Amino acid sequence: MGKTLAEKILSNKSGVDAYANEIVVADLDFVMGQDGTSPLAIQAFREMNGQKVFDRARVAMVIDHSAPSPLEGVSALHHGMREFAAEQGVILYDIGEGVCHQLMPERGHVVPGDLVIGADSHTCTYGAINAFSTGVGSTDLAAGIISGKLWFKVPESIKFVLNGELSPGVYSKDLILYLIGQVTADGATYMAAEFTGSAIRAMSVEARFTISNMAIEMGAKVGLMEADQKTISWVRRHTDRPFTPVAADPDAVYAEVREYDVSSLGPQVACPHTVDNVKPVEEVAGTPIQQCFIGTCTNGRLEDLRIAADILRGEKVNRGTRLIVAPASRQVMLDAIAEGIIQVFLEAGAAVVTPGCGCCVGTHNGVPSDGENVLSTANRNFKGRMGNNKAFIYLASPATVAASALTGRITDPRDFVK
């Protein structure tokens, strides 16, 4: 019987011929935690009588969510991570290095066919480069750090066949928002999402990361794609570790196959306070916006910043609207400086902040005021997400956010895309 991508990778890593709904204990290729989850994992590691990590070259801790520290309490937790990293010799990415989900693939820690866990729900991002990667909590992370293994229920798979070609001004963010609106916040719970079709093949690897990143917002465990030549060259630029891409079998069994033609899709906006409350931009155009945010593990990559800069170049952010930009990593920021993109943002009146999670998680760097509307390139718009439960968060593509920053209202970016 044929296998899905998820069944293949979990079979390879567990040594068991595994199919959906079976339980396997599998070997992990890489294990990652961030500053919201690592402190509890370190505590669990000690409680489990952990002495040594399974492989210090395959464990990373990333200080990105609340970095640099805005508070004494946060500083103490960061200190604990630095101490643990020094004691165990694991990889530490300290403040300013970037968002964990940018760093894992960028620094070559993930290759096609890998099995990766991260104590962060958006670990599903690396599915875009053909890795089974999924989010776990701190205790699972501790177990993974000690043993190099974790148990998994092999997920059923839901396949999205995305045909056609995205129109100018419409991006992978619009597509994934649209799909989440269609399947809803729990439409793929416990499942692996597989994304395929001509629209995916036409996308850059960076654009594909945006799709896989948001698989969790429909409840999925992972958002997988097959590796094509683009994937292979992208990964080769970031590591020389050998790898074997994994393909789904033609006779693999899917719980559901959903087919879409994306050619007529327009820009989409997720409205407060759930990610699946998605509307075409026309329906919410004109909504006044006080804060715009470009960044995060969803849309803080070089390509995203380029798209935004092309709209902002030579223009000024609307009076009464703030624009905050957080590049996804130091490397992204360096590349953006080299291309003159950061200059464009600064001249337009943006506040460019430290590479990392920025104001997405509500700890620092731009907490909105009561009653304010925020338009963000992030992946979550839950009430209170950005630190104020009386603010309203809308999600959109970098182009929609950049265009709206200029007008001060939610704006269809297609009139601005040159």
Place this chain on the structure above:
Amino acid sequence: MRLHGRAHKFGDDVNTDYIISGRHKFKTLDMKELARHVMEDLDPEFSSKVSKGDFIVAGKNFGCGSSREQAPLAIINADISAVLAKSFARIFYRNCINTGLPVLECDTDLIQAGDELEVDLAAGVIHNLTSGVDIPIKPLPPVMLKILSDGGLVEHFKKHGTFKFD
């Protein structure tokens, strides 16, 4: 094991940001402190309304969103004895089993806010003492039962040093 308390009702898609907000959870590992802020964005008075042993009762997809394990830990420390919902999000569900918080999949339409409940975990049934209705609980997968019966994943690892399900 029998749990006894009153129902506090919530709707569908209660995410982990609502259970414990990011603006609190990054600051401390003091779960008693975090417990004071449980569900605060949905009901600012929630933590003061809970009596020891009470239940959170919700609709579908409870615990969606972030992987923060502070969510089940804050619920436990708020003296909630179990969460009852029509369905749970995956990472949260695992985190609850790992930290020893009972999560019970059942038809929560049969429970109203304030109902007095008795949960019989061994028998897999919830007695709604207010309405007189018995509500079956969907059984846990064997692997999760094993981890729960060891007292959570920390205890499982202390005992076995690795994953041991045979």
